[in-house]
Amino acid sequence: MRIIKLDAIDSTNSFLKEMIYSEAITDYTIVVTEHQTNGRGQMGTTWDSKRGKNLMFSMFKDLSIHVVEFPFYISMAVSLAILKALKALNIPQVSIKWPNDILSADKKICGILIENVIKNKLNSTIIGIGINVNQTEFDNLPQASSLKNITGVHYNLDEILHRIVKHTKAYSKLLQDGKYNAVKNEYEANLFRKNKPSTFRNAEGDLFSGFIIGVTKYGKLQVLLEDEIVKKFDLKEITLMY
Ligand code: BTN
Structure with a gap:
């Protein structure tokens, strides 16, 4: 595992994407x-963070060595890895x-931006985590917290980073071993508002x-x-309100 530490950069995802084309990674x-x-x-949104307070990183993963049939499984694996790291920190x-x-407690504490790239015709992915x-103040962001x-505790950023990488490797191994259902079941079991009466907004702005x-x-x-009808929605079609 190679860690490149930067003082400041436009975006760690963009930096890593550039790197893929210039050197073996x-x-x-x-x-x-x-x-x-x-x-x-x-x-297309922005991710703002106060200098030195938060964890912002991107990791590279080659997907060609094990065929991940459906890219969303990577997203589920990464979400679960972060969840596990945070649960271990109580x-x-x-x-x-x-x-x-x-x-955590209905407030957003982490966002993930996964970008798939093609390098030498091999599929690879960049997993960006913020x-x-x-950070204790979130101006104009009532839904965000830290x-x-x-918890009132000050955390070591490196320790959280290492925990997340460790768990990402473990969940990736599950996918590599074909344990797709185990990953999907665990993801669904940890979904916010699962099986609870909820209100959504569709792309036209109507609530349901x-x-x-x-x-x-x-x-x-x-x-x-x-x-009693089950409908499937993609990200552009639905917003969970409450
Ligand atoms: C979201 O919730 O919309 C996703 C936010 C992802 C932010 C992280 S911070 C590190 C990495 N570099 C970026 O430019 N974005 C991701």
Whole structure:
């Protein structure tokens, strides 16, 4: 495992992506930084973080050595690895808000940005993780919190990084061994608001009710609607409100 520590960079995902094209790179090459000037989130959003307070890193994983039929399994494995690391640190009520936000006590404490790339015709992936660790103020972000805000404890960023990498390797091994269902079942068991009456907003802005019952292997959210019909939604089609 190679760890590249940077003081500041635009985005660790972008840095690692550039690196892939310029040199040979091995699994679990990690880029971690104190500060990002252009941190990127899902669906074109930005990821802001106060300098030196939080964990921001990206790791490289070659997917060609074991065929992962459905990329969403990587996303599930990474979410579970983070969850396991946080549970071991006694962070309370951790869950996965579909598809891959990590919550504690209903607040977002971690975001994941997975970007698949093709290098020399081999599929590989860049797994970017941002965890709010020791930052205590979140201006204009009422849904965000940090580990320190939740527990009052100041955490060592390196220790959390190493725990997450260790668990990511273990969940990757499960996929490598074909234990797809084990990963999917564990992911679904840890889904935020699973089997609870919930309200959603569709792409047209209309609200509707239903129960999250699981996900498909393609990563769509399965919702049981009031008329007993199960519908599948992708990320652009649905927002979980409460
Ligand atoms: C999200 O919740 O929208 C995903 C946020 C992902 C943020 C991390 S921070 C490290 C890595 N580099 C980036 O530019 N983004 C990811």
